Amino acid sequence: MDHTRPAVRRVRGSRGSTAEQLAGYSFISPFFILFAIFGLFPILFTFWVSLHDWSLLGDRSWTGLANYTELVGDERFWTALVNTLGIFVLATVPQLLMALALAQLLNRRLRGLTFWRMGVLLPNITSVAAVGIIFTLLFARDFGLVNWLLGFVGVENIDWQAHRWSSWLAISVMVDWRWTGYNALIFLAALQAVPKDLYEAASIDGASQFRQFWSVTIPMLRPTIIFVTLISTIGGIQLFTEPLLFNSGTNAISGGNTHQFQTLTMYLYEKAFVGQEFGYASTIAWVMVLVIALVAGINALMLRRIRTAV
Amino acid sequence: MTTHIEPAAPPVAPPTRVPPVTTRRTARRPRRWVPSPRVVILLFVTVLSAFPLYFMLVMASRPNDDITSVPPPLTPGSELMTNVQRVLENEDVMFQQAVINSLLVSLVATVCVVLFSAMAGFAFAKLRFIGRQPLLAFVLATMMVPVQLGLIPLYMLMSKIHLAGTLPAVTLPFLVTGFGIFMVRQYVIQAVPDELLDAAKMDGASIPRTFLFVVLPLLRPILAVLALLTFMERWNDFLWPFLVLDLEHPTVQVALSRLAGGYYTDQALVMAGTLLGVVPLLIVFILFGRQIVGGIMEGGLKQ
Numbered sequence: 001m002d003h004t005r006p007a008v009r010r011v012r013g014s015r016g017s018t019a020e021q022l023a024g025y026s027f028i029s030p031f032f033i034l035f036a037i038f039g040l041f042p043i044l045f046t047f048w049v050s051l052h053d054w055s056l057l058g059d060r061s062w063t064g065l066a067n068y069t070e071l072v073g074d075e076r077f078w079t080a081l082v083n084t085l086g087i088f089v090l091a092t093v094p095q096l097l098m099a100l101a102l103a104q105l106l107n108r109r110l111r112g113l114t115f116w117r118m119g120v121l122l123p124n125i126t127s128v129a130a131v132g133i134i135f136t137l138l139f140a141r142d143f144g145l146v147n148w149l150l151g152f153v154g155v156e157n158i159d160w161q162a163h164r165w166s167s168w169l170a171i172s173v174m175v176d177w178r179w180t181g182y183n184a185l186i187f188l189a190a191l192q193a194v195p196k197d198l199y200e201a202a203s204i205d206g207a208s209q210f211r212q213f214w215s216v217t218i219p220m221l222r223p224t225i226i227f228v229t230l231i232s233t234i235g236g237i238q239l240f241t242e243p244l245l246f247n248s249g250t251n252a253i254s255g256g257n258t259h260q261f262q263t264l265t266m267y268l269y270e271k272a273f274v275g276q277e278f279g280y281a282s283t284i285a286w287v288m289v290l291v292i293a294l295v296a297g298i299n300a301l302m303l304r305r306i307r308t309a310v
Numbered sequence: 311m312t313t314h315i316e317p318a319a320p321p322v323a324p325p326t327r328v329p330p331v332t333t334r335r336t337a338r339r340p341r342r343w344v345p346s347p348r349v350v351i352l353l354f355v356t357v358l359s360a361f362p363l364y365f366m367l368v369m370a371s372r373p374n375d376d377i378t379s380v381p382p383p384l385t386p387g388s389e390l391m392t393n394v395q396r397v398l399e400n401e402d403v404m405f406q407q408a409v410i411n412s413l414l415v416s417l418v419a420t421v422c423v424v425l426f427s428a429m430a431g432f433a434f435a436k437l438r439f440i441g442r443q444p445l446l447a448f449v450l451a452t453m454m455v456p457v458q459l460g461l462i463p464l465y466m467l468m469s470k471i472h473l474a475g476t477l478p479a480v481t482l483p484f485l486v487t488g489f490g491i492f493m494v495r496q497y498v499i500q501a502v503p504d505e506l507l508d509a510a511k512m513d514g515a516s517i518p519r520t521f522l523f524v525v526l527p528l529l530r531p532i533l534a535v536l537a538l539l540t541f542m543e544r545w546n547d548f549l550w551p552f553l554v555l556d557l558e559h560p561t562v563q564v565a566l567s568r569l570a571g572g573y574y575t576d577q578a579l580v581m582a583g584t585l586l587g588v589v590p591l592l593i594v595f596i597l598f599g600r601q602i603v604g605g606i607m608e609g610g611l612k613q
Contacts, residue, residue, distance in 0.1 A: 016438035023517035024439030027429040031486040038483035042460025105348055118599040119356035125595045127546035129563040130584045133570045134362045143378045189607035234456055241548045252571055278462050285459040292456055
């Protein structure tokens with residue numbers, strides 16, 4: 001008995017010497033202290049602020065849930081919510097499908113492996129601000145490259161910012177350009193972890209390439225698909241920079257004349273730092289947390305069907 | 311049996327990178343290279359990836375009049391240096407100061423994230439203390455919390471301690487990340503054997519000493535990757551700096567948005583500035599692309 005104890009000690013035991021415990025806590029303390037101050041406190045305090053009429057200068061009065069009831073009747077909020085969700089779906093669905101396809105292409109013996117992988121990651125190292133600026137020029141109405149190319153197939157110059165659908169599309173293109181390759185690499189890592197003999201067994205059973213992809217690859221990738229979808233949701237609901245820079249001029253935060261591409265984060269920003277209504281803006285922030293949780297929950301439910309569908 | 315510690319020779323090969331298979335070179339080669347459909351598609355994707363950046367270079371090297379011409383110019387012009395100089399000399403945008411600021415903020419955050427992640431990652435992997443598992447679960451959960459949405463209280467906090475507008479305001483909130491801790495922890499489990507720590511203990515080394523002289527050298531590969539990813543993330547950060555920084559303390563991204571959104575319709579100037587903002591990361595990417603790709607793939611696999 002005594003001989004076996006030291007070998008398992010470090011793995012299973014939860015109690016070290018006092019010195020070890022002390023070292024443990026002090027080594028992890030920077031994270032917990034800094035996160036408590038700059039991460040946890042702000043997000044929790046947001047809820048407290050949202051229960052007040054709270055101005056930029058700090059004057060405040062308790063209003064309870066009044067901000068929330070006002071938000072429910074706020075047309076601008078609903079517009080921003082629809083915009084955010086619309087752009088999110090328009091961007092994320094094709095993005096994840098393309099990323100999966102790209103990962104499949106990269107998951108073979110390939111000359112210049114690193115080159116191709118760096119190639120697909122290149123957009124991701126470009127800053128969001130740069131992406132917004134470059135694509136806004138590409139989508140310019142009178143002289144943009146996109147409209148020029150569309151001219152060859154007979155499409156009249158599109159005023160991309162002017163309509164809801166076109167602005168959503170342009171912003172989705174920006175998001176997808178920056179993130180498709182990144183997600184492809186994450187999928188690629190997961191693909192490489194799928195045991196080869198699963199495919200061998202499937203092909204012995206006479207499963208076609210497509211059938212193998214659907215019945216082996218997709219179920220094996222499920223955790224990764226859930227992870228990538230979750231990360232895309234958290235990022236997508238907070239979309240800010242691309243639509244902000246897409247709208248040039250002094251009132252960029254408004255997201256177009258009729259707010260056709262103003263996202264929730266933009267509306268939050270406008271309320272807080274243009275309108276100076278901290279309480280109301282905090283309400284938006286807190287509702288966004290709920291929206292993220294809700295969308296993530298719906299995603300998880302939908303993705304749960306992957307396994308049962310097979 | 312006394313064991314001496316040799317930190318220079320890791321007993322377990324660092325598992326992040328598998329050396330490329332070189333035996334293929336001696337294998338038979340097709341005589342004429344015919345691109346497969348797969349390579350053609352990948353080539354197309356790569357061109358699509360690179361094109362907007364190429365387009366930026368084209369526009370940054372043209373006089374402003376060319377930018378509104380139809381068809382759009384697709385080859386670089388000769389005005390690159392002139393445009394770059396105009397960006398650097400523009401007093402409203404303070405681009406040179408912005409580069410220095412971005413470097414400062416990104417470097418400080420990177421050093422702290424790497425150090426704190428190494429400490430906590432090691433503790434979570436090897437030290438036994440009460441509550442280790444729940445605390446680790448908490449760290450993981452922080453990765454899923456949209457902390458960005460706490461920006462209003464964060465702004466109030468920064469105002470209160472008189473840091474709003476200044477560089478510490480965009481540095482302090484980003485000195486630790488759950489992602490970094492998790493990444494290091496996974497690596498420590500694979501790369502730092504218990505025997506080594508026991509040996510150090512028997513030689514009378516304290517835990518901080520063991521961490522500093524035995525563990526830290528072994529973690530070099532993963533810390534390098536973490537440093538690269540953190541630096542890039544900090545350099546590219548936009549929303550919070552845009553919100554909290556004042557006119558005197560821009561970072562590069564904030565300066566870019568000012569350049570693009572303000573009173574300027576000078577697109578050549580805007581594109582030259584954007585180019586300047588992208589180039590430092592492009593250099594990092596070209597030098598360390600393999601490590602960055604590896605880090606992202608590792609990070610994704612861990613979930």
